[in-house]
Amino acid sequence: MSDAPMVRFENVTKRYGSLTVLDELNLDIAANEKVSIIGPSGSGKTTVLRMLMTLERINEGVIWVDGEPLTHEQRNGRMAPAGDRHLRRVRGKIGMVFQHFNLFPHMTALANCMEAPVSVLGLSKQEAEARAAELLDMVGLADKKGHYPIQLSGGQKQRVAIARALAMRPKVMLFDEVTSALDPELVGEVLNVIRKLGAEHNLTMLMVTHQMGFAREFSDRVCFFYGGRIAEQGPPDKLFNDPENERTRQFLSAVLEAG
Amino acid sequence: MNIWDWFYVQEALPYLYRGAVVTVQATLLGFAIALVLGLVFAIIRHAGGPLVSRAMAETVEFIRSTPLLLQVFFVYFVGPQFGIVIPAWIAGIGVLGIHYAAYCSEVYRAGIEAVDEGQWEASTALNLSPLRTWRVIILPQAIPPVVPGLGNYFIGMFKDTPILAAIAILEMLQRAKNFGAENYRYIEAITMAGIFYLVFSLVASAIVQAVGYWLNRRYHLT
Numbered sequence: 001m002s003d004a005p006m007v008r009f010e011n012v013t014k015r016y017g018s019l020t021v022l023d024e025l026n027l028d029i030a031a032n033e034k035v036s037i038i039g040p041s042g043s044g045k046t047t048v049l050r051m052l053m054t055l056e057r058i059n060e061g062v063i064w065v066d067g068e069p070l071t072h073e074q075r076n077g078r079m080a081p082a083g084d085r086h087l088r089r090v091r092g093k094i095g096m097v098f099q100h101f102n103l104f105p106h107m108t109a110l111a112n113c114m115e116a117p118v119s120v121l122g123l124s125k126q127e128a129e130a131r132a133a134e135l136l137d138m139v140g141l142a143d144k145k146g147h148y149p150i151q152l153s154g155g156q157k158q159r160v161a162i163a164r165a166l167a168m169r170p171k172v173m174l175f176d177e178v179t180s181a182l183d184p185e186l187v188g189e190v191l192n193v194i195r196k197l198g199a200e201h202n203l204t205m206l207m208v209t210h211q212m213g214f215a216r217e218f219s220d221r222v223c224f225f226y227g228g229r230i231a232e233q234g235p236p237d238k239l240f241n242d243p244e245n246e247r248t249r250q251f252l253s254a255v256l257e258a259g
Numbered sequence: 260m261n262i263w264d265w266f267y268v269q270e271a272l273p274y275l276y277r278g279a280v281v282t283v284q285a286t287l288l289g290f291a292i293a294l295v296l297g298l299v300f301a302i303i304r305h306a307g308g309p310l311v312s313r314a315m316a317e318t319v320e321f322i323r324s325t326p327l328l329l330q331v332f333f334v335y336f337v338g339p340q341f342g343i344v345i346p347a348w349i350a351g352i353g354v355l356g357i358h359y360a361a362y363c364s365e366v367y368r369a370g371i372e373a374v375d376e377g378q379w380e381a382s383t384a385l386n387l388s389p390l391r392t393w394r395v396i397i398l399p400q401a402i403p404p405v406v407p408g409l410g411n412y413f414i415g416m417f418k419d420t421p422i423l424a425a426i427a428i429l430e431m432l433q434r435a436k437n438f439g440a441e442n443y444r445y446i447e448a449i450t451m452a453g454i455f456y457l458v459f460s461l462v463a464s465a466i467v468q469a470v471g472y473w474l475n476r477r478y479h480l481t
């Protein structure tokens with residue numbers, strides 16, 4: 001079990017109508033591995049995360065998490081599409097942070113982080129509050145517990161969102177362009193939190209990002225998506241310094257030119 | 260003969276008062292049904308599968324596109340032919356409630372659809388149950404902004420209560436008319452009824468505004 005990947009995409013295909021967004025994707029991510037996904041807009045990066053978070057159903061293939069199928073379950077000795085109960089159980093191992101934060105606007109930062117631990121994990125109010133306070137402290141927002149999202153800057157909101165996801169103690173964390181909606185001067189504080197997470201927690205991390213510098217410095221592996229497939233993947237040094245695929249080269253030079 | 264005679268005002272007052280009580284009771288009970296049932300309709304519409312959701316939409320459309328009076332007649336007069344006898348009071352309030360539930364469900368639906376898709380996604384990502392998602396995440400954001408829309412139907416229903424007279428419920432306006440017929444004097448009773456409707460509507464819209472304001476503040480939506 002220990003050398004089984006934490007996440008496995010096995011021949012996963014996703015279509016919207018006649019548009020094939022992901023085409024027989026195969027991708028293994030080891031426990032504790034940090035993987036960055038880069039690629040042009042529309043190449044299917046977000047879709048990969050959304051399928052893993054079960055926000056989208058897949059059309060073909062199987063996704064595995066922590067040694068068991070996420071998208072399927074055994075029923076009468078056969079693999080059948082996962083039912084709600086199965087989805088809820090396996091999905092508990094995964095947390096996600098969104099580009100647009102998606103904080104609950106009618107709850108304080110603290111309440112945002114307490115809601116799911118209380119109502120899903122069954123923690124007592126005190127336990128959940130202690131956990132939430134500790135995480136808000138970890139992301140540098142100990143003094144913002146009682147603030148509502150509207151009272152926070154973009155960077156602060158995103159840090160609350162990270163704390164909220166962590167409060168569920170996931171094994172896998174997904175980040176979808178979590179700094180793209182931020183003013184440039186606020187990007188650093190969010191990336192610092194992610195760095196800290198990587199260093200201090202046993203987390204498998206999968207992030208879609210346009211921050212090439214960060215992807216390079218932070219990840220163990222970078223996957224370049226093109227047209228619903230992984231066109232090239234490898235250690236960041238190799239992929240950024242010496243890409244083999246022509247498309248990767250074009251993409252990187254376009255991105256670097258844009259600064 | 261005076262145009263306006265305070266004698267008749269005095270005479271009509273206790274008689275109309277009992278009608279006013281009926282009107283207010285019918286409005287409050289009917290609207291309570293409309294609020295709850297309308298929400299149920301809206302949630303079924305949103306959460307049901309394609310078939311259920313479609314059936315709900317058609318039902319709402321059907322209720323909205325036939326006259327309230329016809330629906331009242333149908334339940335009260337056609338029902339008994341099939342052995343379904345419903346007391347006038349229950350039939351009247353029930354039909355008012357269901358009729359306005361159809362309208363309210365559209366208001367709720369607008370509120371629900373205005374909630375950002377990301378709220379649903381975050382709820383799924385945090386593994387909240389569907390019930391919890393509706394109750395704690397979606398509805399507290401969906402309802403406060405549409406309180407004015409619901410309030411309009413509250414007042415609309417109030418003004419539709421004279422329809423209850425058609426099934427022999429002595430509400431306010433019917434009593435005003437009866438009083439006029441008995442005394443060969445309409446002006447005082449009908450005017451008093453008019454004033455009553457006006458005052459109630461004004462008070463009701465003030466209450467609706469206050470509730471809307473309070474809910475929006477309570478959930479920090481403004």
Ligand SMILES: Nc1ncnc2c1ncn2[C@@H]1O[C@H](COP(=O)(O)OP(=O)(O)O)[C@@H](O)[C@H]1O
Nearest residue numbers: 016019021039040041042043044045046047048
């Ligand atoms: N709900 C949807 N319906 C139809 N097409 C979609 C939907 N979501 C995404 N797509 C399409 O799928 C493709 C991949 O989208 P996405 O994964 O968001 O790309 P990326 O994150 O790499 O920019 C795009 O062409 C997009 O238009």
Ligand SMILES: [Mg+2]
Nearest residue numbers: 045046047177
């Ligand atoms: Mg995207």
